[in-house]
Amino acid sequence: MRIYLLRHGTTSWNAAHRIQGSTDIDLDDLGKRLASETGRRFREEGVFFDHVYSSPLKRAYETALLISPDTVPVTLELLRELDFGDFEGRISEEMSNDPSCFFRYFRTDPVSYDAGAKEENLNKGFHCYESLSDLIERTSVFVREILDPLVISGKAENVLISGHGAMNKALMMVLSKTKDLSLFWGKGLQPNCGFNIIGCSFRDDKAAYCPEEDSRVLYDPSILGGFKNLF
Numbered sequence: 001m002r003i004y005l006l007r008h009g010t011t012s013w014n015a016a017h018r019i020q021g022s023t024d025i026d027l028d029d030l031g032k033r034l035a036s037e038t039g040r041r042f043r044e045e046g047v048f049f050d051h052v053y054s055s056p057l058k059r060a061y062e063t064a065l066l067i068s069p070d071t072v073p074v075t076l077e078l079l080r081e082l083d084f085g086d087f088e089g090r091i092s093e094e095m096s097n098d099p100s101c102f103f104r105y106f107r108t109d110p111v112s113y114d115a116g117a118k119e120e121n122l123n124k125g126f127h128c129y130e131s132l133s134d135l136i137e138r139t140s141v142f143v144r145e146i147l148d149p150l151v152i153s154g155k156a157e158n159v160l161i162s163g164h165g166a167m168n169k170a171l172m173m174v175l176s177k178t179k180d181l182s183l184f185w186g187k188g189l190q191p192n193c194g195f196n197i198i199g200c201s202f203r204d205d206k207a208a209y210c211p212e213e214d215s216r217v218l219y220d221p222s223i224l225g226g227f228k229n230l231f
Contacts, residue, residue: 001150001157001199001201002157002199002200003147004158004195004196005168005172006063006067006160006190006194007190008055008062008063008162008192009028009192010030011059014227019092021083021087022057022084026058027058027059030227031192034219036066038066038218039066039068039069041219050158051150052159052160053074053075053079053142053161053162054079055167056077061075064160076146078138079139079163081164081166083130087129103116109182110184111181111182117129118131135166143171147159148206151207151209152206165189168190168196170184172186193218193219195215195216196213198211199212
């Protein structure tokens with residue numbers, strides 16, 4: 001079995017460099033084109049999906065429908081993007097350049113971002129920010145409850161997961177059994193409609209995963225024009 005772990009297409013908030021997180025934003029025209037082109041290329045290469053799982057957020061669900069129009073996506077809250085609390089809707093560069101804002105660690109120092117989220121939650125007295133370690137735990141439930149049984153059953157060849165930048169990285173941490181949070185971003189953020197392939201097997205009475213770290217795209221990058229791949 002092979003898993004295709006894919007990031008959603010672009011949105012207007014991606015273009016404006018606004019943090020989306022759990023905010024539900026539609027694909028923009030470019031995002032729809034990227035997803036449609038990716039789906040067409042998959043079909044040309046003979047890749048069809050037995051199961052499609054998606055975040056319930058529209059940008060991921062719409063991407064899944066455009067890539068695999070003949071398969072109804074199963075939406076799961078476990079695949080929702082990281083909840084950024086009151087950072088959502090704000091411009092990423094502005095927060096990254098603010099020395100008083102722990103968001104500045106998000107892309108460069110995952111350990112400090114994780115600590116900052118937990119500290120702010122304690123200071124506020126309620127759970128405002130989802131930490132990266134919380135996200136990893138959430139995606140581990142998806143692996144344990146959904147993916148492991150599917151691999152063990154041997155009843156699927158190709159599986160599509162339509163997700164998000166941070167959520168997909170958390171899932172890769174789980175599948176690769178990486179414990180060091182400083183390695184969260186690996187080789188970097190997936191491009192929109194970029195994907196990683198994870199080989200799966202049933203070995204020693206349990207599911208085993210072999211993620212390919214390099215992400216790839218199937219569309220012509222010139223489609224992006226001046227769009228920058230920012231979170």
